[in-house]
Amino acid sequence: MSEDDVRDHDVCDDARGDDEHAGALAYAIHALDDDEQQEFEAHLAGCPSCQDEVDATREAMGMLSEDLAVEPPPGLRSRVLQQVAAEAAGAARQDVGEPAARQDADVTSLASRRSRSSAQAGRRPSVGRWLAAAAAAVVLAGGVWGISQTLDPDPTREVLQADDASEHTADTEAGPVAVTVSDAAGQAVVQLPGDFAAPQAGQVYQAWFVGPDGSARSAGLLTAQTVSEGRSLLEGAPEDAVAVGLTVEPEGGSSQPTSEPFVVVPLT
Amino acid sequence: MGPAAGAGFLSPDTAGHDPGPARVVAVPDTGRRELFPVIRRIADGDQQALAELYDRVAPRIFGLALRIVRDRSLAEEVTQDVFVQIWRQAAEVDPARGSVIGWIMTLTHRRAVDRVRSEQAQSDRLHRYESRQTTRPYDVTAEAVTDRAEAERVHAALDRIGEPHRTTVALAYFSGLTQSEVAHRLGIPLGTAKTRIRDGLKKLRGQLEEVS
Numbered sequence A: 001m002s003e004d005d006v007r008d009h010d011v012c013d014d015a016r017g018d019d020e021h022a023g024a025l026a027y028a029i030h031a032l033d034d035d036e037q038q039e040f041e042a043h044l045a046g047c048p049s050c051q052d053e054v055d056a057t058r059e060a061m062g063m064l065s066e067d068l069a070v071e072p073p074p075g076l077r078s079r080v081l082q083q084v085a086a087e088a089a090g091a092a093r094q095d096v097g098e099p100a101a102r103q104d105a106d107v108t109s110l111a112s113r114r115s116r117s118s119a120q121a122g123r124r125p126s127v128g129r130w131l132a133a134a135a136a137a138v139v140l141a142g143g144v145w146g147i148s149q150t151l152d153p154d155p156t157r158e159v160l161q162a163d164d165a166s167e168h169t170a171d172t173e174a175g176p177v178a179v180t181v182s183d184a185a186g187q188a189v190v191q192l193p194g195d196f197a198a199p200q201a202g203q204v205y206q207a208w209f210v211g212p213d214g215s216a217r218s219a220g221l222l223t224a225q226t227v228s229e230g231r232s233l234l235e236g237a238p239e240d241a242v243a244v245g246l247t248v249e250p251e252g253g254s255s256q257p258t259s260e261p262f263v264v265v266p267l268t
Numbered sequence B: 001m002g003p004a005a006g007a008g009f010l011s012p013d014t015a016g017h018d019p020g021p022a023r024v025v026a027v028p029d030t031g032r033r034e035l036f037p038v039i040r041r042i043a044d045g046d047q048q049a050l051a052e053l054y055d056r057v058a059p060r061i062f063g064l065a066l067r068i069v070r071d072r073s074l075a076e077e078v079t080q081d082v083f084v085q086i087w088r089q090a091a092e093v094d095p096a097r098g099s100v101i102g103w104i105m106t107l108t109h110r111r112a113v114d115r116v117r118s119e120q121a122q123s124d125r126l127h128r129y130e131s132r133q134t135t136r137p138y139d140v141t142a143e144a145v146t147d148r149a150e151a152e153r154v155h156a157a158l159d160r161i162g163e164p165h166r167t168t169v170a171l172a173y174f175s176g177l178t179q180s181e182v183a184h185r186l187g188i189p190l191g192t193a194k195t196r197i198r199d200g201l202k203k204l205r206g207q208l209e210e211v212s
Helices: A003-016 A024-028 A034-044 A048-068 A075-093 A097-101 A110-119 A130-136 A153-160 B032-043 B047-069 B072-092 B100-129 B152-161 B165-173 B179-186 B190-211
Strands: A166-172 A175-182 A187-191 A203-210 A216-223 A231-233 A243-250 A263-266
Touching: A024 A034, A024 A048, A024 B190, A034 A048, A048 B047, A048 B100, A048 B190, A075 B047, A075 B072, A153 A175, A153 A187, A153 A231, A166 A263, A175 A263, A216 A231, A216 A243, B032 B047, B032 B072, B032 B100, B047 B072, B047 B100, B072 B100, B152 B165, B152 B190, B165 B179, B165 B190, B179 B190
Parallel strands: none
Antiparallel strands: A166 A175, A175 A187, A187 A231, A203 A216, A203 A243, A243 A263
């Protein structure tokens, strides 16, 4: 098919007025931007033929992956099973968060799920981006938190009292959040104001070391269980991190941030 | 750092880093009917069933994720996230809408594309902020289309749809570009990009449905 044929075809579609169906295939492979996706989902809700088109495309594209199979690294299996076991334990403790996690009508539209959940106003401050957040030195009122892992308190003191300790802060509505870094110890400690809000049921806060390229590396989970601590040793070494960011994540944490940070403490 | 935290560190350097030869492995039968009983057990909270599902479909999840994110540790994270999502959403699988593997690969694609986009977005944000940033902008997609041998059938199916559709579809599906980004990347009008994606996918779908 020549380029001209293609264009004529497009014009033809427009002329027939069926352009609203045109996004089905691009939608199926997640090629719409956020606005286009929302618009198409509104249409999709009342258009069974588009839903069929989406389903058929996804089914076919799923076959494409058959020949792309690559053996995952051996350690991954146990990590997956551990994480699911933790998730299962969490769900048993409190099945409050679970219905929300299961509510997606279109199981694949994670992006819209994210925007839906951030649209649940007031649940968490929707602050900008790593950097917008850093510049604005953000938000969050009420509560305290701590790290989920059992941590020896000594390394925390060691960092705070290190000769080379450097403290970095970001103001929030609840007061300053401080990150103390000791390069000698190769570790960092986050300290929270007394009124810092605890994470909601089914959620945790997760700390991230933000690299110079904007990448995020998990620095550990901060759960309501350890609220009384008020400070936590971050997991891993700060290395060349330029900021520490905090996000709200589903219980068990995420391997990468799934929401925008609500606090960013620049380390530079 | 716990094992689950992973090395989710995608630098401009690792972006260009070859994730290593893709060792194509034999995949157990993941047929339509086969997986429904497993997914039902997972929906009932059976962790053993999830382990069984892992053994059957993890290479496909990891392989597609790797193809999109181009980095082994990121692909591991995507795989891990996908299994957690399967665990949470298994009850939503609707046999009327397609196969279990189709659902899983759609989850994988969504997650991998989101990861590529968020890495890109975080990188963009930091570049605006970090004036001392000197490395080139992270670009996961530029070299992602044709630089590695693809498995034969994928390759063949893509080839059969011909240009310009092949490149357009590959940019959208494997590089995670939106229609607008595809248009920008190829220097073509948005309407043309949309048409090529749509027509290319229709052709490809025809190809794939034929061989199934």
